[in-house]
Amino acid sequence: MPRMSTAVKQTATYPLSQALRHIKRSSLADRNHIISPELCDDTIQRLAHSLKDYAGCDVIDINPGVSLWSSKIHQLLKPRRHILVEPHADAYDQSLRPLVDAEGSKYTLADFKHGHGNGWSLRNYVANGLLPEQAQRHGSSSPDRNTTLLVIANMSRQPRPSGPNRTSMRSTCDSHFKALEHARALAMGSGFHTNGPVRMLMWLSDNEKTTLVPRSIFHRKRLSIYCELFGHVEEVVGDVLGPHAIRREATLEMQSCILAAERMERHQIYVPTDRLDSLPKRLRVEGLQAVKESSESSSSAIHGERDWHKELNDLRRRFEDGTYSQFLGGPPGYDLKRRPGKTAALTPEYKEFRRLQRTETNQRNKKSKVDEVLMTDAEVRAKHLAIATIEPINTEERDRQSEELNRLITKYRKQLDSLSEKELKQVHFFADDRAAWSGESSLLQWDHRSAEPIIPRADEFHHAKPLALLDFQPRRTTAHNLTGVQQQYLDAMLLTFFTAPGNSVVNALDTLAPGAAHALLPNAPSLRDPRKRGRRDLDQLRVRALTPLMLQELAIAFDSWLFKPSLGEMSRTIPWVDRSEDI
Numbered sequence: 001m002p003r004m005s006t007a008v009k010q011t012a013t014y015p016l017s018q019a020l021r022h023i024k025r026s027s028l029a030d031r032n033h034i035i036s037p038e039l040c041d042d043t044i045q046r047l048a049h050s051l052k053d054y055a056g057c058d059v060i061d062i063n064p065g066v067s068l069w070s071s072k073i074h075q076l077l078k079p080r081r082h083i084l085v086e087p088h089a090d091a092y093d094q095s096l097r098p099l100v101d102a103e104g105s106k107y108t109l110a111d112f113k114h115g116h117g118n119g120w121s122l123r124n125y126v127a128n129g130l131l132p133e134q135a136q137r138h139g140s141s142s143p144d145r146n147t148t149l150l151v152i153a154n155m156s157r158q159p160r161p162s163g164p165n166r167t168s169m170r171s172t173c174d175s176h177f178k179a180l181e182h183a184r185a186l187a188m189g190s191g192f193h194t195n196g197p198v199r200m201l202m203w204l205s206d207n208e209k210t211t212l213v214p215r216s217i218f219h220r221k222r223l224s225i226y227c228e229l230f231g232h233v234e235e236v237v238g239d240v241l242g243p244h245a246i247r248r249e250a251t252l253e254m255q256s257c258i259l260a261a262e263r264m265e266r267h268q269i270y271v272p273t274d275r276l277d278s279l280p281k282r283l284r285v286e287g288l289q290a291v292k293e294s295s296e297s298s299s300s301a302i303h304g305e306r307d308w309h310k311e312l313n314d315l316r317r318r319f320e321d322g323t324y325s326q327f328l329g330g331p332p333g334y335d336l337k338r339r340p341g342k343t344a345a346l347t348p349e350y351k352e353f354r355r356l357q358r359t360e361t362n363q364r365n366k367k368s369k370v371d372e373v374l375m376t377d378a379e380v381r382a383k384h385l386a387i388a389t390i391e392p393i394n395t396e397e398r399d400r401q402s403e404e405l406n407r408l409i410t411k412y413r414k415q416l417d418s419l420s421e422k423e424l425k426q427v428h429f430f431a432d433d434r435a436a437w438s439g440e441s442s443l444l445q446w447d448h449r450s451a452e453p454i455i456p457r458a459d460e461f462h463h464a465k466p467l468a469l470l471d472f473q474p475r476r477t478t479a480h481n482l483t484g485v486q487q488q489y490l491d492a493m494l495l496t497f498f499t500a501p502g503n504s505v506v507n508a509l510d511t512l513a514p515g516a517a518h519a520l521l522p523n524a525p526s527l528r529d530p531r532k533r534g535r536r537d538l539d540q541l542r543v544r545a546l547t548p549l550m551l552q553e554l555a556i557a558f559d560s561w562l563f564k565p566s567l568g569e570m571s572r573t574i575p576w577v578d579r580s581e582d583i
């Protein structure tokens with residue numbers, strides 16, 4: 001039976017919170033720590049099924065700190081060697097020393113501060129005699145993954161990278177920089193990946209996870225695409241989205257939750273009910289089939305229920321019940337037609353009620369207009385896909401369907417021209433999210449999660465601010481077939497394209513280099529293939545909706561372009577970083 005979580009508690013006092021009070025050093029002040037054994041246990045239970053192949057492996061543990069999470073992983077895997085890489089070992093001596101000094105201990109404390117190399121490179125561990133078994137590839141390790149090594153790290157609120165090359169990476173925090181470095185190293189077979197692709201479990205501040213595991217196409221940026229190109233990232237632990245967070249349509253999220261629930265059921269993965277978000281919790285309480293039927297029968301909605309919807313419904317109910325009146329000094333339920341005079345003042349509750357009513361009316365009107373354009377966009381996509389997948393008997397039939405598609409595209413463009421700037425952005429946002437969703441083959445990695453993330457409480461962390469745990473799972477993809485030069489062109493594209501992710505691929509290429517769109521687009525066939533998320537009208541294919549395959553084709557086409565600018569020329573206009581210096 002699964003262990004019942006104690007997450008229902010709202011406050012708790014953990015012994016480690018007292019032990020951390022002695023750490024006063026400013027360099028450690030921002031680092032957060034997991035101090036809840038219950039959270040660790042629930043997380044281990046969530047991960048156990050996928051860590052079976054790692055029993056007895058080597059563990060590299062970066063920034064273990066108080067080492068609660070480290071000891072829990074150690075108990076599960078019983079590793080051959082467990083290397084604790086703590087740059088401030090003296091500050092955490094009370095936690096680290098008992099682990100290292102225990103009889104028969106597999107723990108070793110590593111020092112990479114004084115000329116012993118980089119702690120993010122496997123060959124430095126081998127060179128320093130810390131992991132001698134990693135000197136050569138083990139036959140038990142899969143060619144697609146090195147299961148003899150696991151990396152765990154706590155990158156919460158670490159200092160930003162220093163140096164001219166590091167600052168130009170534009171990483172908002174060190175967790176993002178290390179995630180990017182890990183992905184790029186996988187492409188080159190360097191870093192931790194010299195003996196094969198290596199899995200990494202990374203703790204980071206919860207507000208830093210969105211760019212790595214976006215739940216909407218709006219947040220799909222350069223960093224998340226790097227992760228898509230060379231592996232899969234899954235959110236294992238993470239807080240719920242805030243009330244003002246940008247999110248996709250509620251119906252899409254419900255369908256994604258249904259698929260995740262089916263995977264959890266199929267693989268027997270358990271997450272305590274009190275650690276689930278509202279939609280997954282509803283699936284568990286009401287039953288998967290009941291929610292499926294309810295979701296299929298409900299109409300599509302652009303927005304899920306927001307806080308102001310609840311407030312409006314509450315104000316409407318209270319006014320109808322006579323809890324408050326329309327005018328100051330009037331009896332409950334006092335009607336507008338019976339008001340004593342034009343100067344009568346409205347009550348604060350009624351003013352708010354009317355304001356929210358106007359908001360509801362405006363959104364309903366906008367939604368109707370936006371839905372009409374989105375419907376045309378869906379017709380364009382469906383017709384384009386039909387032409388590609390249904391072979392007509394003769395060319396006349398193909399020409400007729402092609403003409404019909406062109407008429408739909410013309411209609412769609414006219415509808416877009418009639419929209420305000422705000423409505424146009426809304427259409428693009430929802431159209432891209434709908435196109436990205438396609439069930440099991442969805443573009444967003446969030447939709448491929450094996451289970452729902454565990455929701456932590458703030459008091460389960462030292463600074464009372466939630467952390468997220470991301471699981472970086474490497475995998476072999478066609479991106480590994482790119483040459484070193486093509487990888488650099490891919491870097492250049494991503495750096496340029498994602499300064500404006502809402503741009504069309506046509507505009508983005510012309511920003512990269514004059515004439516690039518004309519030269520490259522014909523040589524990237526997936527851009528116009530509807531079976532691969534392509535569009536006939538490339539002005540409607542935005543950068544944030546480009547698939548990894550499309551980007552690889554563009555990088556190869558750029559490398560073959562006779563009149564392409566050199567990497568040196570491009571470095572003058574692009575915030576270029578030579579990968580050889582970064583990894």
